[in-house]
Amino acid sequence: MQGLKAELLRGLWYVAAPGKSVRRGKMLPKTLMGEPVLIGRDNDGKVFALRDNCPHRGIPLRYGKFDGETVQCCYHGWKFDRTGTCVEVPSLREEQKIEFGRIKCGAYDCIEQQGLIWIYFPKDGETPAEGGQPEPARMPHFADDVAPTLGIMLPFPCSTDHAAFGLMDPTHAAFVHTSWWFKKDATKLRPKEKHFEPSELGWRMVRHKLPPQNLVYKLLGKDVETEISYKLPGLRIEEVHGDKHAVVGLTAITPVTEEDTEVYQFFWTTPGWVPFVRPLAQHLMTVFLDQDRRVVVQQREGLMHQPRLMLINDADTQARWWMRVKDEWKGAQSESRPFANPLVPRTLRWRS
Ligand code: FES
Ligand SMILES: [Fe+2]
Incomplete structure (x- = not known):
């Protein structure tokens, strides 16, 4: 019977925040589904969501800076793009090569629809379509660009x-x-x-x-x-x-x-x-x-x-x-x- 805790359902889209709570060039850190999530809106107005842990030493990326394109970790300045992939490591010298594509903090599928930011929490790394819920729920009568009043x-x-x-x-x-x-x-x-x-x-x-x-x-x-x-x-x-x-x-x-x-x-x-x-x-x-x-x-x-x-x-x-x-x-x-x-x-x- 249901007590203090409930098992969390994965493979589904969840409401993560109202769209208007994340302005252009800003980040919104949250704990959702027991995971540290960093929601952001880039300079083009598109929303994204990263796992809020730097893969270098684990510090939350929320303490860093976001310039509207990349999130820079506050500890050693590594930069991550909106897909959660590392694009810069400031300590590297010219002859020191590193494969950036392999350094990732991780990102979530994230959609803004009808004025809400939805995030998909996969079960085993599957895409939303593979997981059985390709898209978030839609409200009847209203178009995708209509936000709640x-x-x-x-x-x-x-x-x-x-x-x-x-x-x-x-x-x-x-x-x-x-x-x-x-x-x-x-x-x-x-x-x-x-x-x-x-x-x-x-x-x-x-x-x-x-x-x-x-x-x-x-x-x-x-x-x-x-x-x-x-x-x-x-x-x-x-x-x-x-x-x-x-x-x-x-x-x-x-x-x-x-x-x-x-x-x-x-x-x-x-x-x-x-x-x-x-x-x-x-x-x-x-x-x-x-x-x-x-x-x-x-x-x-x-x-x-x-x-x-x-x-x-x-x-x-x-x-x-x-x-x-x-x-x-x-x-x-x-x-x-x-x-x-x-x-x-x-x-x-x-x-x-
Ligand atoms: S802990 Fe993030 S760059 Fe080192
Ligand atoms: Fe009630």
Whole structure:
């Protein structure tokens, strides 16, 4: 059962940072998947990601300098290009030859798409296409060069499993998300019934219409529909659209280590659809996500004592699906076969 740590899934694309957090000619050091990663943006505006260890004496390259083309280590000044290959060793004299192509700090496949920087963490040095996920997930309705209008990240002191359970947990809202502006009353739980079906690398709540009387939905136009999908490596994509506008929300969990996780929340909106002023919306998103974060901080106190945990039907069925989809991903990798989704269509019922 899930405790403080979770095994990290490899061979997948992870959200590494919002694109706007790395300016031209700048570097952003991070720990992701337990590895030291140095993200940068070169003079041409292209992003790249290096393993943040100098192959000479191991010092993190983040302490060095980046001139928009090469990263220079702070210790002996070796320079590395954006592919992680050494291109200069200042101590060499003319007669001293060294094969630069063999000196590498290592680089990751890194893509900027829809305003997010994604990094691929291979299992055994394979390319993303060989690993079974050639490209990062794409948000529907929006082109590749459209960045989110809103975005936040909070560090969660929990494993990816507990962070993922939070994403797909339909029954905690009445107890955890209890602000004045999002009032859910735990004494008035209502029966819910939702239909689910398997989808690429996970499952989705079958597309359905939303109540036309809701004011926020009315702003999107007529015939407002929604679809929510959950997929590896811990993405929840919620799409709501009417005949005039569309909104897509992404919650992404990115492992920092086996027991620490970054939780991102982004929204893409069609132009002109501004339901709130941005700072207010950003504030409310932070309040909401912080309520989830505070729960996992408290949960951590309990998990220290390695209690036995439970998953119940149907409230936690999606948490079970998460574990099954994860197991299948690892099984497919170890047997070198394609991922075969183990889920079947199901209707889930609960009170919330
Ligand atoms: S440790 Fe990086 S150049 Fe020596
Ligand atoms: Fe929540």
